Amino acid sequence: MFTQTTEYALRAIVHLAQHSSSPRTRTQIAAGTQTPPDYLAKVMRSMVRAGLVKAGRGLHGGFTLARDPASITLFDVVSVVDPIQRIHVCPLGLETHRNTLCPVHRKLDQALATIEHTFRTTAIADLLSDSSGVQPLCATPACAQLLEVRV
């Protein structure tokens, strides 16, 4: 239900949050997130356009987060690359269902609303300060120790 684009966008945002002291190049992000560079380029362009990420040019150019990871939610990221399509209007266009969705579409929309709530209330920073000791994108404790976020 979550697309590959969502997966890659989340990895990239997490990677930038983990390396916030200096810009990261596309090559660095692709390597650190196991993401195909061309696919990543498209994802990054979307996130730059949406104001989640800044792109700098030149010798010390690269990508950085445009906002504090505590203020970027999963919902913000997903909304850029693959928005949750809530069901506000009867998909069959039935006029009498306009103000009250039928039970089928109400149930589907309730499921979507639950996901939306979870995503709206989860910041990227929350995912990096999790107490499990398992850092996203990091295979080893040594990797986790090198990050600029502390668990």
Place this chain on the structure above:
Amino acid sequence: MFTQTTEYALRAIVHLAQHSSSPRTRTQIAAGTQTPPDYLAKVMRSMVRAGLVKAGRGLHGGFTLARDPASITLFDVVSVVDPIQRIHVCPLGLETHRNTLCPVHRKLDQALATIEHTFRTTAIADLLSDSSGVQPLCATPACAQLLEVRV
């Protein structure tokens, strides 16, 4: 997040539950669910193969539900056409995340688990006996009165 195939499959199953006394042809289902007939044919084949729907040939042939709508859940239908892809293993293949997903993938999987639970605990019959008075696929009270399910 729910595909068009899921939407069409649910409409078709609901339609069959609403007209359980005699088989429904593909043309009748397509008209009653506003579904493209060719697309519907593929969806119906999947549901026949999965044992949710029976297909009869000949003059009085057509599709019927293979089970009581009280025993068919949303999860059963979705699992046939567009299964919920839970995250059981680290998508990056990180060996150290094998037994404990990182917080990103744990959060995504929790969202999927919530949907799975909702879908597993909602039967097609529940959606037809809903007290809202709005019948799926029915634009008018007259239509609802003609159905074989009672709200």
